[in-house]
Amino acid sequence: MTSQRTRDRLVARLSDQGIDNIALLDVMRSTPRHVFIDEALSHRAYEDAALPIGQGQTISQPFIVALMTQVLLSHGKLDSVLEVGTGCGYQTAVLSQLVKRVCTMERIGSLQEGAEQRLRQLGLRNIEYRHGDGYVGWKARAPFDGIIITAAPREIPKMLLAQLALGGKMVLPVGEDGNQALQVITKTAEGFDTEPLIPVRFVPLQSGILA
Template identity: 45%
Template sequence: MAALLRFLNPEVGMISPRTRERMVAGLRSAGITDERVLAVMAQVPRHLFVAEALASRAYEPVSLPIGWGQTISQPLIVARMLSAVLAAGSPRRVLEIGTGSGYQTALLAALGMEVFSIERVEGLYLATQELLRHLEVPRLRLRLGDGSRGWEENAPFDAIIFTAAVPCALPPLFHQLLAGGCLLMPQAGRAEEQRLKCYRWNGQDAEEEDLGECRFVPLLPGTVNQKDQIGV
């Protein structure tokens, strides 16, 4: 965590650390018990990952729009996902499918992981890349591409995290996981229902754990370049 120089600088941003502390207290009350997760969420300033006009709402228990038709997940969902990834130990290399705002990317790096992250929307990819570079987030590789295919050349990973709702028909990426790793995905079901699923992979089979209801934007194929019209 000490490598996140700008994150740990108390002068970064304009919102008091006490605001993050209140968010963390809410996460504790909601059942988040992993002290590693609570510690990084107390340190990483979420308001830097949303538009300035929404900064005052950054620590509320809600998801927020980040442009390009995408959202930043509510803190509780992020905390649940991080806790699931850490449940089996301390993953070293993680693949994130859907960089989005970069908030979860930064949290994964703050937890000491080497993060490989893929974003399909070029405008969002460029903006987030610049923000994460400015904040000096270490151990990070970003890529513009179709995340549904994973990142074969850098596999295997200790964990793979989807940050968009995956259709049941999408073949899981277990072949890019190390034995003992986990695949975490919001899974789309019937009638717009989504469930957050964690699959623990032993090298041959996967054990499924249902982490509860969730709401994510859908995973879409291909990439979107800047000239394509997406609401910002």
């Protein structure tokens, strides 16, 4: 089976699962997921499954990447998005092709450096990178039209909520391991509206930074 046919099958599965944003499906088809994982796992790159990327972290299941992105873009294209948890850079790559600017943060320096190298090699230039604590966010670049968090805090981080623009959305998993829910939070003039989506399992969001 050719790589393109494998990608087409993945996109067909995503469509069957309710992903209906055509631009997003096109990006999921064209983005080379295999470059974001270890060569030993490249034969599994287009499976709809999470895979290890080292340092106790994972590349998210493509359906979850697509769902979080689709929810974030539900009101149209965004100017500025904060991603907390760059990881290997796959979610970053998808976002960068659908929004004007991505500001992405990663607490593990080696992961951040590897992701930046891959993303630059792919010619994706509308991304700003920061090695830092995701709980703190990126106040100098705030407010953001959207915030996407790719690891699970036990509670919604208030410092990140404060960096959302009015009308902006935050998409994140919340809860302890084994009991997490994907949520979307919308900032309104009255406060914040929270909507639960589906049960999920993510690595925990941790504070501090590592080399």
